[in-house]
Amino acid sequence: MSETSKKPQTDSNFSEKMTDILNYGALNLAMSIGYQLRLFDVMDEMSRPATAAAIASAAGLDTRYVTEWLAVMVCGGIIDLHADDSGQDIYDLPKSHADMITRRAGNANLGVYTQEIPLLTTCAMKSVVKGFTSGDGVGYEHYPKFQQFMTELADAKHQQVLVDIFLPSVDDGRLIQRLQSGIHVCDLGCAEGIALILMAQAYPGSAFTGIDVSGDVIAKATRTAAEMGIRNIRFLQRDAASLEDIREFEGSFDYITAFDAIHDQTRPMDALKNVRFMLKPNGLFSMVDIAASSYLSENRLHPMGVFLYTVSLMHCMPVGLVDGGAGLGMMWGRDRAVDMLKSAGFDHIDVTEIPNDSFNLHFLCKIC
Ligand SMILES: C[S@@+](CC[C@H](N)C(=O)[O-])C[C@H]1O[C@@H](n2cnc3c(N)ncnc32)[C@H](O)[C@@H]1O
Numbered sequence: 001m002s003e004t005s006k007k008p009q010t011d012s013n014f015s016e017k018m019t020d021i022l023n024y025g026a027l028n029l030a031m032s033i034g035y036q037l038r039l040f041d042v043m044d045e046m047s048r049p050a051t052a053a054a055i056a057s058a059a060g061l062d063t064r065y066v067t068e069w070l071a072v073m074v075c076g077g078i079i080d081l082h083a084d085d086s087g088q089d090i091y092d093l094p095k096s097h098a099d100m101i102t103r104r105a106g107n108a109n110l111g112v113y114t115q116e117i118p119l120l121t122t123c124a125m126k127s128v129v130k131g132f133t134s135g136d137g138v139g140y141e142h143y144p145k146f147q148q149f150m151t152e153l154a155d156a157k158h159q160q161v162l163v164d165i166f167l168p169s170v171d172d173g174r175l176i177q178r179l180q181s182g183i184h185v186c187d188l189g190c191a192e193g194i195a196l197i198l199m200a201q202a203y204p205g206s207a208f209t210g211i212d213v214s215g216d217v218i219a220k221a222t223r224t225a226a227e228m229g230i231r232n233i234r235f236l237q238r239d240a241a242s243l244e245d246i247r248e249f250e251g252s253f254d255y256i257t258a259f260d261a262i263h264d265q266t267r268p269m270d271a272l273k274n275v276r277f278m279l280k281p282n283g284l285f286s287m288v289d290i291a292a293s294s295y296l297s298e299n300r301l302h303p304m305g306v307f308l309y310t311v312s313l314m315h316c317m318p319v320g321l322v323d324g325g326a327g328l329g330m331m332w333g334r335d336r337a338v339d340m341l342k343s344a345g346f347d348h349i350d351v352t353e354i355p356n357d358s359f360n361l362h363f364l365c366k367i368c
Pocket of ligand 1: 150151154155188189190191192195211212213214217238239240241258259260261264265266267
């Protein structure tokens with residue numbers, strides 16, 4: 001090794017980048033605390049600059065903690081710092097920022113995602129670090145808080161998009177006509193049944209079956225549907241990869257959906273083959289999954305590539321590795337998804353973007 005190669009090289013660009021990484025990582029954590037405590041919403045409602053004591057009081061929180069949190073937000077450029085007439089510090093959340101990080105922001109709310117990495121850290125940091133040595137997966141049971149968070153996100157998204165925007169877009173509106181006339185629908189990986197319940201309410205003449213491997217979510221979905229008095233729905237606890245032994249399922253569904261529910265599975269190929277097994281001739285399968293490329297060289301340019309790969313590393317990949325599973329990870333991407341759908345027996349696959357949902361792609365599979 002030459003003398004020069006031993007000397008530390010100073011790369012000022014990378015040094016700046018490291019400073020950004022440390023600052024933004026810390027800022028994300030502090031923002032997630034503020035989001036959880038509704039501090040952004042409170043400041044937005046105050047709609048004028050206020051002292052730390054006034055903000056703490058409006059939020060029902062401790063002034064010293066809020067003051068320290070405000071310092072992070074000011075240094076991070078989230079909140080503006082001014083002085084009142086007496087020279088006291090007052091803080092302002094600009095409306096243009098509030099429009100993107102408060103609960104009232106709806107679909108544009110990016111603030112809610114600040115919670116994702118801290119939650120995953122709490123749930124799975126130790127197990128994931130262990131996985132690097134053992135290669136073992138990490139079971140869903142490690143992630144109860146994260147699952148609850150994802151359910152809230154999915155709930156908000158399905159409420160806004162599913163019935164009014166997504167379903168009418170399927171098969172150029174023909175699905176809606178079939179749903180109105182009465183068909184059999186199945187949702188794989190239905191979790192607490194949010195999507196299925198919305199569909200069952202909108203189309204009372206059709207029959208809906210929800211399948212999930214988790215007994216807890218199936219029990220909750222069943223309870224919710226019963227409490228709401230919805231009769232055209234049933235929920236079954238089953239592994240989507242082991243449905244081929246249910247003879248009544250063979251060729252019995254007109255429409256099957258899987259919302260964000262294939263890439264996490266330990267045996268996704270078997271699950272896709274079972275979709276094919278369960279569909280009627282003329283049946284449709286909507287797989288909604290992350291909008292990404294199957295090639296790292298292309299995902300490198302994805303504006304949220306770091307974030308999405310980290311969520312995959314901390315959750316999607318390890319849950320998919322349990323029991324020697326496939327561990328596809330969230331960023332399996334469009335080409336790999338299409339290849340797997342073809343191998344499962346789908347000969348006609350249409351991949352489209354979804355209005356109001358830039359995170360996902362719609363893989364519409366038809367049996368021709
Ligand atoms: C990310 S959640 C998606 C939930 C729901 N589809 C939605 O839109 O919010 C993935 C779901 O797939 C379920 N799941 C994972 N592996 C499964 C399997 N092998 N069979 C059936 N469900 C499975 C999980 O229990 C979880 O409820």
